[in-house]
Amino acid sequence: MSVKRKNKIDNGIAETEEALFMGNHAVVQGLLEAGVGFTAAYPGTPSTEIQVRLAKLHEKGQLYFEYSVNEKVAFEVSAAAALSGVRSAVIMKHVGVNVASDAMMALAYFGVQGGMVIVAVDDPGCQSSQNEQDSRFWGKFAHIPVFEPSTPQEIRDFIPKIYDLSEKYNMLCMLRMTNFTSLSTGIVKHRPVEEKLSWNGEFVREIKYQIPARYLLHKGLHKSLKELVKDPLFDEFISLKESSSSSERLIITHGAIYPIVEYMAELYNFDGDILKIGAIFPLNEEKIAEIVKKYKYVYFVEELEPYLETEILAIIGRYNLNVTVLGKEKLQIPYENSLRPDALKEAFSRIVADPNDDSVFYEIPDPSPLPKIFDSEELLIPRTLPRLCDGCSHRGAFYSIKKATGEDFIIPSDIGCYALGQVQPVDVGDYWLCMGGGLGTALGMSKVNGKKVIAIIGDGTFFHAGMPALLDAVEYNHNITLAILDNSLTAMTGGQPSPSSTTWKRKDFNPINLEEVVKGLGVKWIKSVQAINVKENVKIVKEALEYQGPSVLIFKGECIVNKLRNMKxxxxxxxxxxxxxxxxxxxxxxxxxxxxxxxxxxxxxxxxxxxxxxxxxxxxxxxxxx
Amino acid sequence: MKENKETVNIAFLGLGGQGIITLAKMIATSALDTGKKVCYNEIHGLSQRGGSVQSFLRLNEESSPLFASSDVDIVVGLEKMETLRYLYGIKEQKPKVILLDYFEIRNTNYFGLEVFPEEEEIDKEIKERAEELYIFDRENFKKQFKGNFIPYNVGIFSALTTFEELGITEEIGEKIVKKLLGKNILLSQVNKKAFKEGKKWIKKI
Structure with missing residues (x-):
């Protein structure tokens, strides 16, 4: 099938300007230069700045962007564009991919007509997330090529190339970044794009979308992967930095931490070579084997999981290469947290040591941990805990809930600013699991513990993943109270609109009435209160808790950051x-x-x-x- | 003193809402404006306001904005406890420290915490760990403004133009403040004033 290309595309060759771009903004620049006309997202830090900028470009009429209700929907609307021949992108944080993955795994089988990239931003160190899963694994799992840039310039340079490959091989691709690549700012050479990018396409029916024998598509996918690795353009995602002298040592690392590895190598006078892998999946086995066989010692430096180590060890085995491999365990590189230079000191002192001296490679026992609330022993420096803002309306709701419930209640919380209510001294909420997970688990908690449970959720999260759980509560008359803390905003990521935002001015946007949705799901006990009336609300919370069956109490209160922003x-x-x-x-x-x-x-x-x-x-x- | 060509590693430390990232952006934009290489990174947590915020910037360097704490040249602290926490991580040497005279009184009921460092203790520890300590006089700077909006970050930026190794002239600094913070007419006047005043209130201890 041929696709009529409407948008001008260049392969990132023409560079006319230099500017400071943070990684996230470099993503937008790359998308513009690749002629991507259709984009969608659900807000999620550390990917938020990409979305905020795309929303502005939509306002200007340059491309299409929407904040979808959740990542799965965002993925699906973008997938439709790609199936209709339009270059599209969907942007989310790492855990968003879990939500989108149902559609993603299947779209990989379909393939795409217009290039499509899913931008997944990981959060090593869980700076603003519930876990630090490593998105590099999606490639192998979903059979989608995964690319990992290292600097803002590389992000901008990679994206048009990825779209070319995505279209050439009809494959959905992933751009994997981390909070480091996302939030690092550097000088980027680029071509400013002013023209409007079209998002009009045409869907053409194909038998492969319909047939039940999907395993045939699976077969085709493996064939495409084999062809892709042989493409000369694919080779450009791998680079070898050679030292002046011929060395026996090679460090293998990946895009996301390459700049840090390069810096540490210099700091420790490492005299070997460094292989940077920017195409995480599939791996070009032949090329990697050819490089690796020139060395005697190969060191793997990876953030989070030893993905490349495991994969390349298999290549070394298949090609029967005679090299000594030192990886995660031998170099004592932590599996957890983001790898900042200080966390790599031990690893580099081992990398530059004599690899045959066993005394270097002892295991370091875990240091005795400080009490959780302190960072340092010297003078007891308390940890600065995240907290609700001064003047946050949620604090009013928490006060009422705290006074009404006392010690006796199980209080599942959820993902959003109000999760910070769990932090002392506010101390309302027992756990947070995943988007919508507070309400879902509340149903089981109430059943198993034989008592009323009060779950806390925000408006954005309720629309994202809370609605199905509330439907379940009605369906089986689960004895729960749901407190929806409604600030009509996706506040934690910096104030993006939620479906119920009445202040968002966009022509094609219809704010959703939260009460009507709750009513529509069949809830019989619903009350909406102003969060500021803290004393009266204590009584109303008690009423909601006394009700046998699902009751919903909506606390209204404006986000203070948003309020201050607009204050005259x-x-x-x-x-x-x-x-x-x-x-x-x-x-x-x-x-x-x-x-x-x-x-x-x-x-x-x-x-x-x-x-x-x-x-x-x-x-x-x-x-x-x- | 280092030559201008050499890498300068700067750590900015403080709390959410203080304008740390904007401060780093001002330095980086000035560097770009004078044709230097530069890169920086921001690290912040969950909260909009009040959480720990760090930014790391490297002048004459373009690959990794992060550097080992043993490699830091200048520490710019906008809050004392956050600054000391970082200084505790440096064992190998003493950096130059530029510090806003600000200690945030936290709610001491965190976990019923009774052991809470006194400001004087923190001052002493910071002084011990700095090769040179420069204090930005917050109180007197504040007195120059009438409203609630006091851009300490712009004041510190102004003070930083007096440090030769950064290579930011007054002229460039002024231009950058206008370029980055000049959109809102009302605030831009305050920012302009903050830049003018800032350098007067930095003092070597």
Missing amino acids: TPVKPLSIDQELCTRCGNCLIDFACPSIVKEDGRIIIKQDTCTGCGYCAMVCPVNAIK
Whole structure:
């Protein structure tokens, strides 16, 4: 089938300008230069900046972008574009791929007509995620080529090439990044793109989409992978940095941490060569074997899992190469967390040591851990814990829930700002699992523990993955209360619209009425309250908890960051009348706004951080806060 | 003093909402403007406000913005506890430290935590770990402004133009502040003033 190409494409050759781009913005630049007209996403840090910029480009009319309700839907709308011959991209964080994977695994079998790339941004160190899964594994699992750039320049350079390969071999591809590549900024040579990119395509029916014998498509997929690795363009994703002297040693590493490995090699005067693998799957076995066989010692430096180590060890076996391999265990490279230079010091001291000296490769026992709340022993430096913002409306809802439930309730929480309610001193919420997982587990918790359970969710997460679980609650009359903390925003990722955002101005956007959705799912007990009425809300929470069966309580309150952003008048901070204050600690301990602190035995409000939200005034039993 | 061509590694440390990333961006944009290579990285956690934020920047370098803590030249701290936490990680040498005179009073009821470092103790520890310590006088800088919006990050940026190894002239600095923070007419006036004032309030201890 031939595709009429409407958008101008160049292969990243013409470079006319230099500018500072963060990795995420370099992704957008790459997409523009590749002529990608159709994009969709669900907000997720560390990939958010890509989406925010695409949303702006949509506003300008340059391409199509939507914040879909979840990653699976985002994937599917983009897949349709690709099946209709339009170059498309779908952007998400690593765990979003789990949600999208049902569609992804099957689309890989179909193949694409217009090039399609799924951008997956991993979060080693779980800086803003529930886990640190390694997306490189999706390639082998889903049979999709996976590429991994190392710098903003490389991100921009890779993308048009990936689209060329995606289209040439009709394969869905993945661009895997990490929080390091995403959030690193560098100078990028690029060609500014001003023209409008079309997103009009035409779907052509093909028998392969319909036939039941899908295993034949699986067969075709393996054939395509074999052809792809032989493509000269595919070779450009692998590069060897050779030292001046011929060396016996080779470090093999991957795109995401290459700059750090290169830096460490220099710092430790490593005299060998470094192989950077930017095409994670499939691996060009022949080429890798040819390179590896020139060395006596091969070192693997990888962040998260020893993926390349395992794969290349198999190649070494198949090609019968006589090399000594030192990997994750021998070099004592942690499996967990992001690999910053300091975390690689031990590994590099081993890499530059004599590989035959066994005394170098002892196992390091785990250091005795400090109590969880401290970072350093020297002077006890407490860890700076993530917290709800000064003036966050969720804090009001948490106060009411805390007062109504006491110690006796199981409180599953979910993914979003309100997950921070679990952090002391707010301390509302027992766990967070995955998007929508709080409500889902609440159903089982209530059944098995034989009592009412109150689950907490935000508006964005409710639409994303909470609705099916609520339907289940109605279907089986599970004895749960769902507290929806509605700020009509995807707030944690920096304030993207959620389906119920009334403030988002976009012509083709219809805000969804949350109450009607809940009603439509069959819930009989629904109440909507303003989160600021903290005292009255305690009673209403109790009512919701007394109801046998599923009840839903919606707390409304604006995101303070968004409110401050749009505020025209200066903030008026509140203060505590020390004459009236009884030092009961209600505001300090139970409400726990970071702006309220103890100083010289008095409770005061920090004037430079108070947002004047007024919640604490509602909490005070003696009206001392004004 | 290092020659201008050499790599300069800078660590910026503070809390969410202080403008750390913008500060790094100002330095990087100035570097690009003067034809230097530069790269930087940002590390932040879950919270919008109040969480730990770090940014690492390298001048005359374009591959890895991250560097070993033993390799840091300048530490720019916008909050004392965050700064000391980083300094504790450096065993090999003492860097130059530029510090905003700010200690955030945290809610001491975290985990019923009674052992909480005193500001004086932290000051002492920072001084011991710095080769040269420069303090940015927050109180006096603040007095120059009427409203609630006080851009300490722009003040520090201004102060940083007095350090030769960064190679940022006053002229470039002013241009960059206008370029990056000049969109909002009201705020741009405050930022302009902050840049003018900033360098007056840095003092070597």
